[in-house]
Amino acid sequence: MIDLQQTGNGLEGYGLLAAQLEALLADERDFVANAAQFSAFLYTQLEDLNWAGFYLNKHEQLVLGPFQGQVACVRIPFGKGVCGAAASSLQTQRVEDVHAFPGHIACDSASNSELVVPLVKEGRLIGVLDLDSPKLSRFTEVDQRGIENLAAIFLRLTEC
Numbered sequence: 001m002i003d004l005q006q007t008g009n010g011l012e013g014y015g016l017l018a019a020q021l022e023a024l025l026a027d028e029r030d031f032v033a034n035a036a037q038f039s040a041f042l043y044t045q046l047e048d049l050n051w052a053g054f055y056l057n058k059h060e061q062l063v064l065g066p067f068q069g070q071v072a073c074v075r076i077p078f079g080k081g082v083c084g085a086a087a088s089s090l091q092t093q094r095v096e097d098v099h100a101f102p103g104h105i106a107c108d109s110a111s112n113s114e115l116v117v118p119l120v121k122e123g124r125l126i127g128v129l130d131l132d133s134p135k136l137s138r139f140t141e142v143d144q145r146g147i148e149n150l151a152a153i154f155l156r157l158t159e160c
């Protein structure tokens, strides 16, 4: 069992989180198990989150996957909201104020900023990783790079 401690949000913090995630997923390749672990890991290790989890690409729609936080909307069409924008553009969406994002889908009224990373493995869109925060501008460029790296570790260590 690894010892998980709060690591802060700097580059150094993300280096430590990357090592912890590698250890957490080292012995398991099952998708649901690893996705559930990864969302719990993010939710407990990153500060100021009110939701962390997955939407999965099923027949060109995003369908709710393993997550931590309040109950959420189940299906999101590609192109709709922040998650749909990440899925259709294949670009990370880092939104400082979700209320200013056209088409934002408000699952939890506490959310004010959001980071959504598209998950692509061997050229195939698996889904998106969605993080929500009650703080405006919660996610910096350092957070984006750090969380994209964690998502890459998850994809490498998980059968998709």
Ligand code: SME
Residues within 6 Å of the ligand: 051, 072, 073, 076, 080, 081, 082, 083, 084, 103, 104, 105, 106, 107, 108, 111, 114, 130, 132
């Ligand atoms: N806000 C997201 C929807 C998912 S919830 O935040 C969990 C969006 O606009 O895509």
